[in-house]
Amino acid sequence: MEDLGSAFRQALGLVAAGDAGLWQIIALSLRVSLTATVIAGCIGLPLGALLAVARFPGRQSLLVLLNALMGLPPVVAGLLIYILLSRSGPLGSLGLLFSPTAMVVAQAVLITPILAALARQVLEGLWEEYAEQLRSLGSGPLRATGTLLWDGRFALLTVLLAGFGRASAEVGAVMIVGGNIEGFTRVMTTAIALETSKGDLPLALALGLVLMAIVIGVNAAAQILREASARWAG
């Protein structure tokens, strides 16, 4: 118990002192997860909106696939991306394995189905409300998709924040495709796993504290956005 207290004090000290190694890991984590969220958002949100608006053969199968992909185990996703990016794999010539880019790809692959499915859920309700009015105004499916994305922007921001939270907490896939190389591909989650196994609890705890602060901050931001949008737009 005394060891734990001491580790906790040292962890707070590391955070307060602005330890360079610690902040490098945090900065890379944020860069990777934010980039992955932006990429996944660019694909997932319009896909979700289109699925909310359009009715086409195979839509139901696509929804089932999307929901199934939401539960894709990160290590399996990591393994598949590893095979794709490995030297003998189809994308091996790009030389991306064990790089931050590979970690971005892994996180984006994992959260794109989540963003698309959540966006579809959010926007389907909006579409039920808007459909007849938009059709009356002469809006086709593509314009309607744009209208839904804009009018659902506050709800979609919370979807994006949920995706960012999921990406930044991911460990299995980024460990496989990033390799946890110190100073290059080591992010908070992989560092916590490694330092804990080495018994360096202060650094692991410090990273854990920062990760928790980010997750809480993201959720608080989502809540504030939800309330602000309800207050303004109704």
Added chain:
Amino acid sequence: MSGPVLHVEGLGFAARGVTVLDGVSFTLSLGAPSFIIGPNGAGKSVLLRLLHGLLTPSAGRIAWAGVGRQAMVFQKPVLLRRSVRQNIAHALSLAGIAEDARITDTLAEVGLPHLIDRAARKLSGGEQQRVALARALALKPDIVFLDEPSASLDPAAARAVEDVLARVAARGMKLVMTTHDLHQARRLAGEILFLHRGRLIEQTPAAEFFAQPRSAEAQAFLRGDILG
């Protein structure tokens, strides 16, 4: 009154095996408002949606002659989660109209110029319906379909909507409207299309309809003997 603009022949609509409209035929002309009335479930709203193109007929045909733009106002106004200005601008943009002055003009028409930058969905029900009306009028349509536009409003708000409708109708904009409010129909209508159980029973000038309806069904309806 101008010549006929809309010919409807043998119009039918069925959904999930239930016939909602059957063999409806009539002609509409530009000019005084046409009111579609009838008991609950007569098919009034469905007929309006078929005419506006929101539903596809199961049978018959709808032929327009010389009519350009149409607009529709629904019983429950559906406004976007944007300001009043942006709601109207969105409709203008979809119609390919780049005339911002229409936004202020139509808001003045419905008596809401001071609410232009307010969040549309934060307005009262009556104000939202007048914004929906302004959005439709901004398109300068030849014909406006209105599905019980004042049914869910309090009497003052309903009167405000009715006043706007009376003004635009007096300027020659064709209104085709459903209502359950027979007093409103007496005040505004030029002609009545009376529907009952999915069939058009009669199409009669309003004054004649309310003085002496031709059909036994309409007589019973006006006496309050047919409710639905």
